[in-house]
Amino acid sequence: xxxxTTSSFREVKGKYKGIFAWIFSTDHKRIGLLYLYSxxxxxxxxxxxxxxxxxxxxxxxxxxxxxATYNAIFTLHGVxxxxxxxxxxxxxxxxxxxxxxxxxxxDVAFPKLNLLxxxxxxxxxxxxxxxxxxxxxxxDTGWTFYAxxxxxxxxxMLPAVLGAFILGFSSILTGINFIVTIHRMRAPGMxxxxxxxxxxxxxxxxxxxxxxxxxxxxxxxxIVGERVLNIGFFDPALGGDPILYQHLFWIYSHxxxxxMILPAMGAISEIxxxxxxxxxxxxxxxxxxxxxxxxxxxxxxxxxxxxxGMSGTALYTFSLLTFIVAIPSAxxxxxxxxxxxxxxxxxxxxxxxxxxxxxxFMIGGLSGLALGALATNVHLHDTAFVVxxxxxxxxxxxxxxxxxxxxxxxxxxxxxxYNSKLATSGWIIFFIGFCTLYLPMFFLGVTGMPRRYYxxxxxxxxxxxxxxxxxxxxxxxxIIIIYNLVNAAYNGKKATKNPWGGRTLEWTVDSPPxxxxxxxxxxxxxxxxxxxxxRES
Amino acid sequence: xxxxxIEHIVPYRLYLIxxxxxxxxxxxxxxVTYIELANLTVFTAIFLACIKSVLVLVFFMxxxxxxxxxxxxxxxxxxxxxxxxxxxxxxxxxx
Numbered sequence: 001x002x003x004x005t006t007s008s009f010r011e012v013k014g015k016y017k018g019i020f021a022w023i024f025s026t027d028h029k030r031i032g033l034l035y036l037y038s039x040x041x042x043x044x045x046x047x048x049x050x051x052x053x054x055x056x057x058x059x060x061x062x063x064x065x066x067x068a069t070y071n072a073i074f075t076l077h078g079v080x081x082x083x084x085x086x087x088x089x090x091x092x093x094x095x096x097x098x099x100x101x102x103x104x105x106x107d108v109a110f111p112k113l114n115l116l117x118x119x120x121x122x123x124x125x126x127x128x129x130x131x132x133x134x135x136x137x138x139x140d141t142g143w144t145f146y147a148x149x150x151x152x153x154x155x156x157m158l159p160a161v162l163g164a165f166i167l168g169f170s171s172i173l174t175g176i177n178f179i180v181t182i183h184r185m186r187a188p189g190m191x192x193x194x195x196x197x198x199x200x201x202x203x204x205x206x207x208x209x210x211x212x213x214x215x216x217x218x219x220x221x222x223i224v225g226e227r228v229l230n231i232g233f234f235d236p237a238l239g240g241d242p243i244l245y246q247h248l249f250w251i252y253s254h255x256x257x258x259x260m261i262l263p264a265m266g267a268i269s270e271i272x273x274x275x276x277x278x279x280x281x282x283x284x285x286x287x288x289x290x291x292x293x294x295x296x297x298x299x300x301x302x303x304x305x306x307x308x309g310m311s312g313t314a315l316y317t318f319s320l321l322t323f324i325v326a327i328p329s330a331x332x333x334x335x336x337x338x339x340x341x342x343x344x345x346x347x348x349x350x351x352x353x354x355x356x357x358x359x360x361f362m363i364g365g366l367s368g369l370a371l372g373a374l375a376t377n378v379h380l381h382d383t384a385f386v387v388x389x390x391x392x393x394x395x396x397x398x399x400x401x402x403x404x405x406x407x408x409x410x411x412x413x414x415x416x417x418y419n420s421k422l423a424t425s426g427w428i429i430f431f432i433g434f435c436t437l438y439l440p441m442f443f444l445g446v447t448g449m450p451r452r453y454y455x456x457x458x459x460x461x462x463x464x465x466x467x468x469x470x471x472x473x474x475x476x477x478x479i480i481i482i483y484n485l486v487n488a489a490y491n492g493k494k495a496t497k498n499p500w501g502g503r504t505l506e507w508t509v510d511s512p513p514x515x516x517x518x519x520x521x522x523x524x525x526x527x528x529x530x531x532x533x534x535r536e537s
Numbered sequence: 538x539x540x541x542x543i544e545h546i547v548p549y550r551l552y553l554i555x556x557x558x559x560x561x562x563x564x565x566x567x568x569v570t571y572i573e574l575a576n577l578t579v580f581t582a583i584f585l586a587c588i589k590s591v592l593v594l595v596f597f598m599x600x601x602x603x604x605x606x607x608x609x610x611x612x613x614x615x616x617x618x619x620x621x622x623x624x625x626x627x628x629x630x631x632x
Contacts, residue, residue: 247625311627321624
């Protein structure tokens, strides 16, 4: 134990050496970083696919790729970004690295299961991506794999669907691990309402992962059964119901949006009080709204299906429930803004990301209300408006929170500081690029441009050019951010334990933490955001 | 956090009663398929399956003897799944 106090988890010599010291490690911090490297790699592939799509849409007609390739690329972009990047994103990376430290534990409850979940993730990713290199070519159904086309297309559906099925197990194992860790391993004195908000959101997420993921697993297996055995679950010709597929798919995939966004909200709830140097406004309201989102989020899946031919009763119910789920999300936004009120704010890069998160998340959320209302949905369904909406939520919400989180916890994870000016420049350029890329898509959608179309009429040309230019600006910002962080990981100035003045437990341990995080398990006597009792860490 | 253990001994008689209940419910599940229940067919099958799951959870998986928090969580999960099914049938029964 005494050896661990001076050497960080990176320096401790274990049973294995080199890369094996990482891929066979059961240390939650190493597993978090394994996820980081894997997820960022897939993210960059997804970004490049997105850039190619925008390049194609820069002008009407064929620009750089043919229609079939475009269909394959938007499917791959969606599959990679949803199943390989955003769903595991924050929980697997920051949850793994920080959850035990934030609740005062030495590791997660099941370290071997934790490593297994990373291996399953990699295995599932390889299976899914193998569809690229097989005879029929990558699937062209979109990431939603809608029936009946999903069992009629001649492209390589099976590997993609099986890959997504396998990835689900990784998600379930992570969820179980986090729930048990939070129930059983909180430090003495850390009652439920003394737990920081990021672990709270991981707790809500864990439940969704456990309860919703098996449904999509079974649904994807039904697709396999449909293609291989012609069972007839969804094929009308065999007595099946294609809308049943949509129900089953969205019963998982809508809660999955909350798997993505809840930890993002958790990260924002950590960043804002630290840089406002002020206790978070309405801690309990945020906790309750987190649980409310996790619960009510299960019952709104039908708003993806308003034009599918569901019954009127179902339409009204789903629309009402969709408006109800907006309430807890809004509560959080009010609480974050309330925290900033009359605060003495430190203007550092993580704060800029958090502040811009509020901006883009609000746009994403409010445009979601336009889609949740039945009448406007009929007009906007399957248009570029929907693409803009979910990119504002998923890329703007989760992506910005991810960027905020990595800039916030970077000193803790790598033990070094990055160049703040370059980081802020990267943020400004990225933010401008993001808005330039996605705002025109709202306009395109309202004026009638369908989503997932390779070609368009002349009147949509102008906004599409602006949007494509936005994608280049965003890419430039991303390159600056990645360069700055990679450079800092090797050459940055050494970080102290608590460079931002945070109050949660991770700021009381070394940067980077030792193998077992704490020399002695701490006894928690105060709330997580008690800035009145600032004490030297 | 809560490492205290609560000892409990369940008599075999109780397990046998629950087992008999499960077998009886299985027979009812099969028997009920011979009755024309129209829209209620699926509901009946799910309802009987739910009772069986509850019996297994409560007695065989010892939920009855576990702490209140876990009981609440498992109940919440059941409520959630029931609501998901209920809402799904708002589509099928009114289409």
